[in-house]
Amino acid sequence: KAGVTQTPRYLIKTRGQQVTLSCSPISGHRSVSWYQQTPGQGLQFLFEYFSETQRNKGNFPGRFSGRQFSNSRSEMNVSTLELGDSALYLCASSLDGTGATGELFFGEGSRLTVL
Amino acid sequence: AQKITQTQPGMFVQEKEAVTLDCTYDTSDPSYGLFWYKQPSSGEMIFLIYQGSYDQQNATEGRYSLNFQKARKSANLVISASQLGDSAMYFCAMSQVSGGGADGLTFGKGTHLIIQP
Numbered sequence: 617k618a619g620v621t622q623t624p625r626y627l628i629k630t631r632g633q634q635v636t637l638s639c640s641p642i643s644g645h646r647s648v649s650w651y652q653q654t655p656g657q658g659l660q661f662l663f664e665y666f667s668e669t670q671r672n673k674g675n676f677p678g679r680f681s682g683r684q685f686s687n688s689r690s691e692m693n694v695s696t697l698e699l700g701d702s703a704l705y706l707c708a709s710s711l712d713g714t715g716a717t718g719e720l721f722f723g724e725g726s727r728l729t730v731l
Numbered sequence: 732a733q734k735i736t737q738t739q740p741g742m743f744v745q746e747k748e749a750v751t752l753d754c755t756y757d758t759s760d761p762s763y764g765l766f767w768y769k770q771p772s773s774g775e776m777i778f779l780i781y782q783g784s785y786d787q788q789n790a791t792e793g794r795y796s797l798n799f800q801k802a803r804k805s806a807n808l809v810i811s812a813s814q815l816g817d818s819a820m821y822f823c824a825m826s827q828v829s830g831g832g833a834d835g836l837t838f839g840k841g842t843h844l845i846i847q848p
Contacts, residue, residue, distance in 0.1 A: 649835060659822065661835025674835055704774055708836075720766065720826070720836070722776035 618643065620709050620723035628729045634695040637726045639707030641688050645721075647713030648690040650682060653704040653725070662705075665690050666713050694728075702730045733758045735823050737839035744846055750810040752842050754823030757804060764826040765806040766836065767797065771819040779821075782806060818846045 621640040629635050641648050649664035661674040665684035682692040688709075694701055704727050710720040734757040744750050756765065767779040782790045782797045790797045798807040810817055820843050824836040 651835075658840050659824075659836075659838040661837075664835060672835060706774075706776060708776075721778055722768070724773065724775040727774065 620707055620721055622705075622707050622723035622726050624726060625724065626727050626729075628731060629697050630731050631697055631699060633697050634693060635697060635728060636691055636693045637705055637707075637728075639690045639692075639709075639723060641690070641707075641709030642721060645709040645711055645719075646688055647710045648684055648688065649708045649710075649713065650690070650692050651706045651708065652676075653706060654700075654702070659706070662692065664713055671713065697730045699730050702728060704728075733760075733763075733825050733827060733837040735825055735837050735839035737823055737842050739842045740840070741843040742845070744813050744844065746815060746846050746848050747812055750813050750817070750844065751798070752808040752810075752821050752823075752844065754806045754808065754839060755804055756806060756823075756825050758825065758827070760827050762827075765797070765799070766824040766826070767795070767806075767808045768822045768824065769817075769819045770822060770841070776822070780808065813846050815846050815848060818844060820844075 623638045647666045650662040651659050653659045663673045663682050664671050668684045679695045684690045704725045706725045707723045708720050736755045763784045765782045769777040780790050780792045780795045780797050782799050789799050794811045796809045820841045822841045823839045826836050
């Protein structure tokens, strides 16, 4: 079956702009979670959506937001971009998001560069 | 709070040798899941293997096995007969199952594995 699809794969923005990233989960998966990966901080949890509801959020400022649609596709938005937002943004999908079954699969990521 | 420690920032291994990547974890929750992911230079996180805290047997997936020692809070990944294509970053991660929702995976800093011919 098709894997997790993230778009765009690469993008360049300037400080102060905003960006929207998209994630299409594996068919049948209802949970989508987002992670930020940087060389300094490593992989950090942003938030998780299940059935269009945000269930949990990591320790990120309010500039980072997301949403999930009825077809389980998810978008995340970063407003007022800062240089430190340059990162690989990874989306992961799973059946129920708890990690209980081990089914948690990642996309290839969206690499954001902020100039 | 959960914590994952990977003490090997980098490893060089000869092709066809077995590799053990170390991972220790810390959690106060009785129910949790442990994952290993491979991340090649392309960036994609590739799922390798999963171990639930209540699983009695060590997980295996092809050439990958997870050496789960619950009392020591360790979850080492063993790759048998390493191949050149195994060169990548490897991440150990933990999920909290008892929370009822997804609190997110806690990742270690990773081990950069390089397989030499």
